[in-house]
Amino acid sequence: MKTSPGDEIYMDNNATTKVAPEVVEVMMPYLTDYYGNPSSMHVFGGQVAEGLKTAREQVARLVGADPEEIIFTSCGTESDSTAVLSALQVSADKRHIITTRVEHPAIKTLCENLEALTGHKHRVTRLKVDADGMIDMDEYAKALTEDTAIVSIMWANNETGVIFPVEEMARLAKERGVLFHTDAVQAVGKIPINLKESAIDFLSLSGHKLHAPKGVGVLYIRRGTPFVPFLAGGHQEKGRRGGTENVASIVGLGRACELAAEKLEEENTRVKALRDKLEHGLLSNVPRSMLNGHTTERLPNTANISFEYVEGESILLHMNRHNICASSGSACTSGSLEPSHVLRAMGVPFTAAHGSIRFSLSVYNTEEEVDFVVGKIPEIIESLRKMSPFWPGEET
Amino acid sequence: MWEYTDKVQEHFLNPRNVGEVDNPSGVGDVGSLACGDALKLTIKVDDNDTIVDAKFKTFGCASAIASSSALTEMIKDKKVSEAEKITNEDIADFLGGLPKEKMHCSVMGREALEAAIADYRGMILPMAEGEIVCECFGVTDLEVVRAIKESKLRSVEEITNFTKAGGGCGKCEGKLRELLNENVADLAELKRADKKPERMTTLQKIKKIEEVLDREIKPGLRQDGGDIELIDVDGDFVLVSLRGACTSCAKSQTTIKEVVEKKLRELVLDTLIVEEAK
Numbered sequence: 001m002k003t004s005p006g007d008e009i010y011m012d013n014n015a016t017t018k019v020a021p022e023v024v025e026v027m028m029p030y031l032t033d034y035y036g037n038p039s040s041m042h043v044f045g046g047q048v049a050e051g052l053k054t055a056r057e058q059v060a061r062l063v064g065a066d067p068e069e070i071i072f073t074s075c076g077t078e079s080d081s082t083a084v085l086s087a088l089q090v091s092a093d094k095r096h097i098i099t100t101r102v103e104h105p106a107i108k109t110l111c112e113n114l115e116a117l118t119g120h121k122h123r124v125t126r127l128k129v130d131a132d133g134m135i136d137m138d139e140y141a142k143a144l145t146e147d148t149a150i151v152s153i154m155w156a157n158n159e160t161g162v163i164f165p166v167e168e169m170a171r172l173a174k175e176r177g178v179l180f181h182t183d184a185v186q187a188v189g190k191i192p193i194n195l196k197e198s199a200i201d202f203l204s205l206s207g208h209k210l211h212a213p214k215g216v217g218v219l220y221i222r223r224g225t226p227f228v229p230f231l232a233g234g235h236q237e238k239g240r241r242g243g244t245e246n247v248a249s250i251v252g253l254g255r256a257c258e259l260a261a262e263k264l265e266e267e268n269t270r271v272k273a274l275r276d277k278l279e280h281g282l283l284s285n286v287p288r289s290m291l292n293g294h295t296t297e298r299l300p301n302t303a304n305i306s307f308e309y310v311e312g313e314s315i316l317l318h319m320n321r322h323n324i325c326a327s328s329g330s331a332c333t334s335g336s337l338e339p340s341h342v343l344r345a346m347g348v349p350f351t352a353a354h355g356s357i358r359f360s361l362s363v364y365n366t367e368e369e370v371d372f373v374v375g376k377i378p379e380i381i382e383s384l385r386k387m388s389p390f391w392p393g394e395e396t
Numbered sequence: 397m398w399e400y401t402d403k404v405q406e407h408f409l410n411p412r413n414v415g416e417v418d419n420p421s422g423v424g425d426v427g428s429l430a431c432g433d434a435l436k437l438t439i440k441v442d443d444n445d446t447i448v449d450a451k452f453k454t455f456g457c458a459s460a461i462a463s464s465s466a467l468t469e470m471i472k473d474k475k476v477s478e479a480e481k482i483t484n485e486d487i488a489d490f491l492g493g494l495p496k497e498k499m500h501c502s503v504m505g506r507e508a509l510e511a512a513i514a515d516y517r518g519m520i521l522p523m524a525e526g527e528i529v530c531e532c533f534g535v536t537d538l539e540v541v542r543a544i545k546e547s548k549l550r551s552v553e554e555i556t557n558f559t560k561a562g563g564g565c566g567k568c569e570g571k572l573r574e575l576l577n578e579n580v581a582d583l584a585e586l587k588r589a590d591k592k593p594e595r596m597t598t599l600q601k602i603k604k605i606e607e608v609l610d611r612e613i614k615p616g617l618r619q620d621g622g623d624i625e626l627i628d629v630d631g632d633f634v635l636v637s638l639r640g641a642c643t644s645c646a647k648s649q650t651t652i653k654e655v656v657e658k659k660l661r662e663l664v665l666d667t668l669i670v671e672e673a674k
Contacts, residue, residue, distance in 0.1 A: 330457070354429070
C-alpha cells in the first residue's frame with residue numbers, strides 16, 4: 001500500500017515536515033556547482049563558507065542569538081547529547097541532573113544511560129507533570145541543589161505540544177549557578193523565542209521540524225558558557241564541533257529559519273485556527289474523546305486527542321486508507337508494549353492512552369483538509385468501537 | 397510502520413464474524429484494556445460437538461483484529477476436538493505470517509479459543525493457575541513455559557514477543573531467564589540440532605535415529621501400550637514398524653508423520669522421510 005506524493009493529508013509535522021520549496025531552491029547550488037570545502041584556502045572552497053555565514057545569521061535571528069552562539073550539528077539528538085555531556089564535564093564534581101518525566105527519548109535515554117553506565121554516579125531528578133502536562137515550579141525550585149550540574153527541560157512537548165515555562169526555570173537555575181539546557185526542537189518556528197532576553201545556556205533545534213531537510217541541527221551555546229565538544233576533530237565551528245559541514249542542509253536550514261520568522265504570525269493565527277477547528281470538530285463529533293495536554297499553554301499546531309476504548313494503531317491504519325498521516329501514543333505503534341510515557345506521566349487512563357492520536361499541523365495544511373479529517377475520523381472510531389469488547393455505548 | 401501481509405490487512409479492514417453469538421455455548425475472555433489488547437470470543441456448539449458459529453470482539457491493533465478474525469474463520473464448522481488443536485502458529489500461518497513483535501496477538505487468539513472451549517466443557521483453564529511472573533501484563537509461569545516449548549523460544553526478547561511478559565517495567569527479566577534456562581534441555585537439543593552435519597553416513601544416521609526414537613518417541617508410545625522399531629534407512633527414507641497397540645490404532649499414520657517424522661527432522665536431518673514398513 002503505497003501513496004503518491006502530493007496525495008497525503010499530512011498532519012504529522014511534529015514527526016517531520018515537508019521541505020519548503022524555497023529551501024530546496026537555495027540548497028541546489030551547494031549540491032551541484034558549489035561543492036568546495038568551506039575550510040579550504042582557495043576561493044572556490046572559501047566562497048562556500050559564505051553560505052554557512054549567511055545561514056548562521058539567519059538561524060541566530062530567528063532565536064534572538066548572536067551568530068557566534070550558533071553551532072551546526074547533525075540533528076537535535078546530537079545537540080542534546082553535546083549540551084548535557086559538556087555540562088557534566090565542565091563541572092565534574094557535580095553529579096546531579098534535573099529533567100522531566102516527559103522528555104523526548106534524546107534526553108530520556110541519555111539520562112538513563114548516564115545513571116546506568118557510570119555506575120549510578122549520576123543522579124537524575126525527573127520532575128512530575130500534572131494532568132494537564134504542566135510542571136510544579138515548587139518541585140523544580142526544590143530540586144535545584146549545590147550538586148546540580150545541568151537542568152535539561154524541553155521547551156515544548158512533542159506529543160502534547162504543552163509549553164513549559166523554560167525562561168522562568170532558566171532564571172531560577174542561573175540564580176543557583178546551574179547550567180540550563182532546553183530541547184526546543186518542537187518550539188522553534190512555532191512560538192517566539194528571544195534568547196538574548198533569557199538565561200538559557202544551551203538550546204537544541206532540528207532542521208527537519210521546520211521545513212529544512214533531515215540530518216541538520218543546531219546547538220545554541222550562550223557566549224561565555226564553558227564548553228567541551230562532543231565530536232573532537234577539525235577546527236570547524238571554531239573548534240566546537242569537528243566534522244566537515246553539511247553545507248547544503250545548513251544553507252537550507254538558514255533559509256527555513258528566515259521563512260519561519262516570516263510565517264510565525266501565520267502559524268499562531270491561521271494554523272492555530274485550523275488546529276482549533278480540527279480539535280473542536282473531533283471532540284464534539286466523537287463521543288468519549290478528550291484532549292490531552294493544557295488547553296492554552298500549548299503549541300499552536302498540536303492537538304493530542306484520545307478516543308476511549310479503541311487502539312491507536314488500528315485508528316492510524318484506517319486513517320492511512322484515506323491518506324491521512326498522524327501519530328499515536330499507543331503501545332503498538334511504539335515498538336514497545338507500553339503506551340506513551342508522556343501520557344502515562346500525565347495520568348491519562350489506559351482506556352484513553354492506547355487510543356491517543358497526535359495531529360500536528362503546519363502552514364501547508366488547508367481548511368479543506370481539516371474538514372475532510374473531521375468528516376472521516378468519527379466513522380473510523382465508530383467502526384472500531386463496534387468491535388471493542390469494552391465499548392459501553394454512547395449513553396454511559 | 398509494521399510490515400503486515402496482504403492477508404492481515406484484508407482481515408483487519410474487513411474483519412469476519414464481528415460481534416457476540418446469542419446464547420453462546422462457550423465464552424473466552426482474555427487480555428485487558430491495560431494490556432493494550434483484549435479478545436472476547438463466543439462460540440456456539442451443536443449436539444455433534446461441532447462449532448456452528450463463532451464471533452469475536454477485539455480491542456487492539458491491526459494484527460490483534462486480524463488474528464481474531466482469522467481464528468473465527470478457522471474454527472467454524474470444525475469439531476471442538478479438531479479446533480482445540482489449533483496453535484498460535486497456525487493462526488499466524490493462516491494470515492501469511494505476523495511481524496515477530498506481534499506474535500502475541502496470535503497467542504491471544506489461541507488463549508481465547510482455549511478459554512472458550514474450557515468454558516463450553518465446564519472446565520477451569522490450567523494455564524491461569526500458574527504463578528504470575530510478569531505483573532505488568534499478568535502472565536503466568538505456565539504460560540511462559542508453554543510458549544518456550546511450543547514456539548521454541550530462545551531468548552527473553554522472544555518470550556516478550558510471544559507472551560508480552562517482560563515488555564512492561566522489565567523487572568521480571570531475571571525470572572524469565574530462569575524459566576528459559578530451566579527449559580534449556582529442549583534448548584540444548586535444538587542447539588545440537590542446529591549444528592547437525594550436512595552429510596551423515598548411513599551408519600551415523602541410524603545411530604542418531606535410534607537415539608532419538610529411544611529418547612523422544614518410545615516412552616510416549618509405550619505409555620499407550622505401543623512401540624516402534626527402526627527397520628531400515630535408505631538415503632533419506634526411514635522405514636519403521638509400529639508395534640503393540642499402535643498397529644490397531646487409527647491414528648498410526650498421523651503418529652508416523654506428525655510425531656516421528658517431525659521429531660527426526662528436527663533432531664537428526666530435516667530431509668528425512670519416514671514411512672511404515674509393509
